[in-house]
Amino acid sequence: MTLTTATRTESRPEPEPKARKPKRRRSAQVQDTPVDRVFMVGVYVLLSTFLLVVLVPLLNIVASSLSSPAAVSGGRVFLWPVDFTLIGYEAVLGNEAILTGFGNSVFYAVVGTVVSVTMTVMIAYPLSRSELVGRRIFIGGVLFTMLFSGGLIPTYMVVRALGLLDTRWALILPAAIGAWQVLIAMTFFRSSIPGELYEAAQLDGASDLRFLWSVVLPLSKPLLAVIALMYGIGQWNSYFSALIYLRSEELYPLQLVLRDILVVNNSGGSNLADQLAAKQMADLMKFSLIVVSTVPVLLVYPFVARHFTKGVMLGSVKG
């Protein structure tokens, strides 16, 4: 039910809300008593407060990243850059470990997303077809992994036994399929691909694969966008598997490099620490680093915000 309403609101053409606006305003006028008006003031105050609470730390980080090292170290920056300069960014972009990490993260995000989306479609599409023998068993098998997981050490032992430790695949294969994404994709295929299309394709003699490739996938672009973004951002943001599976620094994704610089901070005599030796500069670099590493996510954010909303709603339909 949620799904149909969601798609209706999404696909509603632009002129319609405009046409509805006057009616709404009139009804609001009829409705609003003095108590309501006080209530609405409360609503706006509440939401504005929340907006500020979220926004102020973000603005503080951006403003600090654009300030001079001395101003940052002295704690003099609040919401506007003090002694505007870009040297923080120059220092970050000149750091080899950060650049390597950035490149690695791009690799993990791109390859991981391709593998994950392919695998998710490969399981979600057959599971969306009622003809599949043992469909309920397969679905149960997927759902159970949401309730109970093998745990850290038992999973580590599998990765070790497969010889994946300290390879790039250790970050991609164990996280290849998410049960949640399978559920979303399955629900989408079942609810958005009309059965008539399948019957027509069958009459034309199209095989299941042909139908998937030529009909289902072209109709599922919003879904593919949603799960690709979920997997991509998940890969970009994760550090834990890298922490446990990787030893070689040249394989480190950006988040692990960030952790060493930003959180651990006392990484002894490594060349990172040398580069961050000048204390004031080090403070500034942290702020610039936060901005730089979040930019790729922010670049896709406009798409993300729209599609993720849809994804959440797809997921809210029980499978």
Added chain:
Amino acid sequence: MTAAVQTRAATDRVRRRRTRRRNLRRHWQLYVLLILPVAYFVTFQYVPMANNVIAFKDYNVVQGIWGSPWTGFDHFERFFANPVAWDLIRNTLVLSLYGFLAGFPIPIILALALNEVRLKFFKRTVQMVTYAPHFISTVIVVSMLILIFSPRIGFMADVLGFFGMNANLLADPDSFRHVYVWSDVWQTAGYSAIIFMAALAGIDPSLYEAARLDGASRLRKIWHVDLPGIAPTVVVVMILSVGSVMAIGFEKAFLLQNPLNLSTSEIIATYTYKIGLLNADFSLATAVGLFNSVINLILLLAVNTVSKRVTGNGLW
């Protein structure tokens, strides 16, 4: 739904058995597609579950998982005999219950408030801005906390100092939980509101019309139309969050840990990592992890059963 499927299955059983073989031949491509994903689930989900047997064994690399000698519940006893165990369980429970109590109602309140707003621009701005932190990585959020609360450079230290509070929050075990929970609220509240917004959008407009004709105030409308309308969604989200009470994330607690706040920040997940991967005591770590997962599963099943009986809504 189950009942309908069952009756249909009963009437069609004979015909089905005959068509099953034909079905396999005609739709073989579907089964081919399943091969790799099934291999994934077996390898990376179900084999690890089976590997949990080492919790009942004295695992050593030479003899392997199946060759190592059985020890029964020794590892569990060893864990509970350690006074640290109860601290870990308490820390895990307190942190997640606190997180649930703070993190569960706020998105609902946000969604209800946003639903009242008619200024499109304001509504969109609030949504766009408050969703954003959800996409920031844990490492970055923790770094931001460290910087913002740093007594030397962070602006929050000044704010706290103004109110006469201890400014160095991250070094203080009493503050760890507040920092953990409220930064989580900061990061997820906006995004978690989406699902309730969707539920609100799905409420039958004629109910609002009726409420308006009855002269209901906005508050009464929220109480009598909005809340009942989103109740099923609220229940499902609640079950899921209670079910993950013990599954509290390793990532953030580990990053926020430092020697000074360890007395409250050491939770089961971080302890498992330390004894398992740093001390290489695989069996003990697996036992602790298994204990955690089982409690978690029991909680989820219990909440789901209770909710089904009380409200008629459940996960399945």
